[in-house]
Amino acid sequence: MSRWVPAVAGAAVGAASARLARWVLDAEPGDGQQWPPGGPQRWTRTNHAGQPVSLLEGPATGAGLVAGGVAGALAAGQPRVAAAVAVAGSAGLGFGLLDDLGEDTSDRRRGLRGHLGALAHGTVTTGGAKVMGIGAGALAASALLPRSGRTRLARTADWCATGAFIAISANLLNLLDLRPGRALKAGAVHVPGLLAAGGAGAGVAGAVAATSAVVAPGDLQGRDMLGDAGANALGAVLAVGVASVAPPAVRWGLLAAEAALTVASEKVSFTQVIESTPVLREIDAWGRRRPQADTGRPAPQ
Numbered sequence: 001m002s003r004w005v006p007a008v009a010g011a012a013v014g015a016a017s018a019r020l021a022r023w024v025l026d027a028e029p030g031d032g033q034q035w036p037p038g039g040p041q042r043w044t045r046t047n048h049a050g051q052p053v054s055l056l057e058g059p060a061t062g063a064g065l066v067a068g069g070v071a072g073a074l075a076a077g078q079p080r081v082a083a084a085v086a087v088a089g090s091a092g093l094g095f096g097l098l099d100d101l102g103e104d105t106s107d108r109r110r111g112l113r114g115h116l117g118a119l120a121h122g123t124v125t126t127g128g129a130k131v132m133g134i135g136a137g138a139l140a141a142s143a144l145l146p147r148s149g150r151t152r153l154a155r156t157a158d159w160c161a162t163g164a165f166i167a168i169s170a171n172l173l174n175l176l177d178l179r180p181g182r183a184l185k186a187g188a189v190h191v192p193g194l195l196a197a198g199g200a201g202a203g204v205a206g207a208v209a210a211t212s213a214v215v216a217p218g219d220l221q222g223r224d225m226l227g228d229a230g231a232n233a234l235g236a237v238l239a240v241g242v243a244s245v246a247p248p249a250v251r252w253g254l255l256a257a258e259a260a261l262t263v264a265s266e267k268v269s270f271t272q273v274i275e276s277t278p279v280l281r282e283i284d285a286w287g288r289r290r291p292q293a294d295t296g297r298p299a300p301q
Helices: 004-026 057-075 080-104 109-120 126-144 150-176 182-188 191-197 201-221 226-246 248-265 270-275 278-285
Strands: 044-046 051-054
Touching: 004 057, 004 201, 044 226, 057 080, 057 201, 057 226, 080 126, 080 150, 080 201, 080 226, 150 182, 150 226, 150 248, 182 201, 182 226, 182 278, 191 201, 191 226, 201 226, 201 248, 226 248, 270 278
Parallel strands: none
Antiparallel strands: 044 051
């Protein structure tokens, strides 16, 4: 089967689903009902420049990624990968929305360390619930993917490592959602490799590319942001796509690299590193509306 069939299927379904989801979310309410759920203000945040941004990009992006990724994997004849995309992407989207809309803004605990520390003391924050929910979804998705290893211990280790890779990828993309378009560009970096790999990976690549193209204008112009829902879903779906085509050594290497970046993020500002590196700074600013080139995003929780 041509690698382009899954890619085209993923792209077509992903773009259509993202557009449909955003159209529904932007629809005018009738009979005095609040729409989107909770009213527009619940879906609006203020960035570091004092400008309002909408979180509606998140669920639209998640819908496109999940539907497109599933369609692409099914077109490749890999229903188990399609199920893994659905599980991981839906976990990222659902628990990301929980944190986006249910976050206690008076709670000063931030970052992975803060939420895990709260869990250790018996307090479940929305961020902590997201960590547990995405982690469980990642392990469930990993169980649906092909296992490597000749012994039960080796297969169990592969399951755990792949699950950790999916969960950490979801979190890492969220850490990059601090400037317009940054997380989408990070996701786009994976598209050529997944297309070259073919199969379900190409299907995921098509979904990521097309969905990102649909939501990018609003994101780059500073009107919308992925939020936890969109960024977590993007990272999770990408990781499933990579895990479906990459050999164990590559998955373990990526897991180690992403874990190191996640730990470093507790001490080092990715934004400062990017802005102090000319090449990264130019890539980061590409396509962004110039008056808002320095616009910040609310830090992910």
